[in-house]
Amino acid sequence: MNKQLNNEEERELREFGLPSFMRSWKKLYGFVLGELALLILLFYLFTVIFQ
Amino acid sequence: MSTLDWTVLLGTLGCIVIYGVWKTRGSKNIQEYLLGDKSMSWGTIGLSVMATQASAITFLSTPGQAYESGMAFVQNYFGLPIALVIISAVFIPLYYRLKVYTAYEFLEKRFDLRTRLLGAFLFLLQRGLAAGITIYAPAIILSSILHWNLDYTILFVGILVIIYTVSGGTKAVSLTQKYQMGVIMLGMFTAFFLIIQRFPEYIGFMEAVKISGKMGKLEVVDLSFDYTKRYTLWSGLTGGLFLALSYFGTDQSQVQRYISGKNITASRLGLMFNAMLKIPMQFFILLVGVMVFIFYQFEKPPVFFKEQGVTLLQNSEYAEQFSKLDAAYSENFQNKKEQLENFAYAMNNGSEEEIQRAEQHVKAIQQEGDSIRSEVKALLKTRDIEYETKDSDYVFLTFIMKYMPEGIIGLLLAVIFSAAMSSTSGELNALGSTTTVDFYKRIVRQNGSEQHYLVMSKMLTAFWGVMAIVFAFLAKLAENLIEMVNILGSVFYGTILGIFLIAFFMRFIRGNAVFISAILAQMMVFILFATTDIGYLWYNAIGCGAVMIFSLILQPFLRK
Numbered sequence: 131m132n133k134q135l136n137n138e139e140e141r142e143l144r145e146f147g148l149p150s151f152m153r154s155w156k157k158l159y160g161f162v163l164g165e166l167a168l169l170i171l172l173f174y175l176f177t178v179i180f181q
Numbered sequence: 182m183s184t185l186d187w188t189v190l191l192g193t194l195g196c197i198v199i200y201g202v203w204k205t206r207g208s209k210n211i212q213e214y215l216l217g218d219k220s221m222s223w224g225t226i227g228l229s230v231m232a233t234q235a236s237a238i239t240f241l242s243t244p245g246q247a248y249e250s251g252m253a254f255v256q257n258y259f260g261l262p263i264a265l266v267i268i269s270a271v272f273i274p275l276y277y278r279l280k281v282y283t284a285y286e287f288l289e290k291r292f293d294l295r296t297r298l299l300g301a302f303l304f305l306l307q308r309g310l311a312a313g314i315t316i317y318a319p320a321i322i323l324s325s326i327l328h329w330n331l332d333y334t335i336l337f338v339g340i341l342v343i344i345y346t347v348s349g350g351t352k353a354v355s356l357t358q359k360y361q362m363g364v365i366m367l368g369m370f371t372a373f374f375l376i377i378q379r380f381p382e383y384i385g386f387m388e389a390v391k392i393s394g395k396m397g398k399l400e401v402v403d404l405s406f407d408y409t410k411r412y413t414l415w416s417g418l419t420g421g422l423f424l425a426l427s428y429f430g431t432d433q434s435q436v437q438r439y440i441s442g443k444n445i446t447a448s449r450l451g452l453m454f455n456a457m458l459k460i461p462m463q464f465f466i467l468l469v470g471v472m473v474f475i476f477y478q479f480e481k482p483p484v485f486f487k488e489q490g491v492t493l494l495q496n497s498e499y500a501e502q503f504s505k506l507d508a509a510y511s512e513n514f515q516n517k518k519e520q521l522e523n524f525a526y527a528m529n530n531g532s533e534e535e536i537q538r539a540e541q542h543v544k545a546i547q548q549e550g551d552s553i554r555s556e557v558k559a560l561l562k563t564r565d566i567e568y569e570t571k572d573s574d575y576v577f578l579t580f581i582m583k584y585m586p587e588g589i590i591g592l593l594l595a596v597i598f599s600a601a602m603s604s605t606s607g608e609l610n611a612l613g614s615t616t617t618v619d620f621y622k623r624i625v626r627q628n629g630s631e632q633h634y635l636v637m638s639k640m641l642t643a644f645w646g647v648m649a650i651v652f653a654f655l656a657k658l659a660e661n662l663i664e665m666v667n668i669l670g671s672v673f674y675g676t677i678l679g680i681f682l683i684a685f686f687m688r689f690i691r692g693n694a695v696f697i698s699a700i701l702a703q704m705m706v707f708i709l710f711a712t713t714d715i716g717y718l719w720y721n722a723i724g725c726g727a728v729m730i731f732s733l734i735l736q737p738f739l740r741k
Contacts, residue, residue: 155269155270159270162262162456163263165262165457166259166262166263166456166460169461170402173255173402173464174401174404176401177401179394180390180391
């Protein structure tokens with residue numbers, strides 16, 4: 131029970147202050163990596179279209 | 182330069198420096214001086230991390246690189262967001278838990294003192310030299326184009342940075358970087374829109390993009406597996422990942438920026454800000470270079486961008502040959518301009534066949550122009566075998582000085598100085614901290630007072646400032662300035678990163694194995710660098726992999 135409480139406290143401490151549309155760090159990291167994949171795709175299309 | 186330009190330049194720099202010194206005066210203890218009293222918000226950290234990485238070289242050399250070879254350089258940054266996510270998830274919590282001042286303190290807690298000192302020493306060696314290049318690189322270009330005295334330009338940048346970095350420490354560095362980054366972005370956006378406005382009437386932004394694409398400047402993503410190519414998707418994702426992991430995760434000049442956050446969330450969000458914006462920003466700077474390239478398709482560029490090189494040829498026995506080449510280049514330019522007009526017309530009104538024909542004409546003339554430029558460079562080499570013929574670093578500043586309006590020239594020079602000062606201050610701050618915490622406080626004097634360490638930190642920061650100026654005076658022009666800094670980083674970073682990755686992820690490996698492996702790996706990287714043509718980004722992966730593999734082999738034979 132105590133361990134569970136500690137984990138809860140730690141989670142709250144770490145995720146406090148996140149932007150409201152991101153509920154966890156995992157989601158934020160996923161969003162960042164998704165943006166990277168999207169940028170690479172867009173750059174690839176940019177290369178192909180304007181070559 | 183006009184009075185208005187001087188006012189804008191000196192006013193911008195002066196205001197930022199004076200505000201930084203005034204706002205952060207009177208640090209009371211070492212935590213306040215080295216960690217900014219752990220009070221930074223995520224926005225300040227984000228901009229500070231970005232400003233430390235973006236040196237003046239970024240804004241001088243990168244547009245020139247796009248002008249010369251297109252936008253493939255952006256792939257170098259593809260590994261960066263992945264690296265920042267790893268650092269945010271794994272490195273930052275540990276740095277916070279151990280309450281470290283420097284990244285290398287962690288190595289002693291995990292391994293032993295000598296591994297900590299090896300990590301700190303490798304950092305001081307490469308970052309100390311890089312700080313010199315950070316000052317020298319813009320100084321040589323500014324002094325050459327604006328006819329300023331090189332030594333005074335180096336001293337101006339160096340002394341200004343020393344004043345506020347020594348005076349206010351980390352807080353002053355972060356605060357000034359925030360405003361310097363604001364000036365940089367304002368200046369680059371202004372330059373971008375003004376370049377487009379200077380295109381001929383019949384060339385809009387989209388026509389410019391189409392023409393540059395047809396002329397091979399928009400090949401952003403290269404999927405080939407050729408390991409000798411400097412920039413491919415794969416080298417960017419792997420080599421770039423290792424470089425960014427090492428730079429942001431283990432280089433004190435960056436670690437110091439984000440561990441000064443008011444809490445772990447501020448530090449992490451500051452890094453995520455960079456993970457999301459760095460690639461678009463780099464893409465934008467390269468696009469500015471491509472737009473300069475298009476501008477010079479309709480306005481005659483010099484056959485060689487370094488005025489000094491042109492003068493050298495004009496005053497030599499090769500003057501006549503040069504004069505003929507220059508005339509041929511002018512003729513080539515006129516031909517190309519006419520063909521580009523046809524090309525632009527065909528793109529809007531012509532058939533597919535007409536477009537292709539016009540495109541082939543333009544490409545052929547472009548190649549002819551490139552070969553004339555190569556002949557001029559070869560002539561310069563014949564005149565002086567030692568002469569550096571790469572002139573792409575001079576493209577953007579030459580353009581600014583000749584075609585930007587009064588006031589904007591001052592603003593864009595403020596961009597270059599701000600970038601030079603922001604990255605140098607971050608470096609000096611980190612060099613001073615590492616020398617104080619990892620060497621002086623740990624080895625020389627362990628029981629000093631807060632006041633004593635505060636004074637020592639300031640003295641050592643000033644010492645590294647003076648060393649950076651000395652290195653800048655000693656620096657020789659490299660093939661490409663931004664690449665020189667990256668090459669220097671790649672040669673050392675792999676080893677440092679290897680040590681840190683073992684510390685984080687391979688708990689069974691101990692101090693002896695990692696220390697010997699790090700020395701062997703660094704020697705191996707030096708040998709490969711001297712004897713092979715491997716693209717430099719790969720040294721990050723090679724050095725890092727070598728430390729890990731050697732450690733795995735050695736660990737069973739060593740006790741500790």
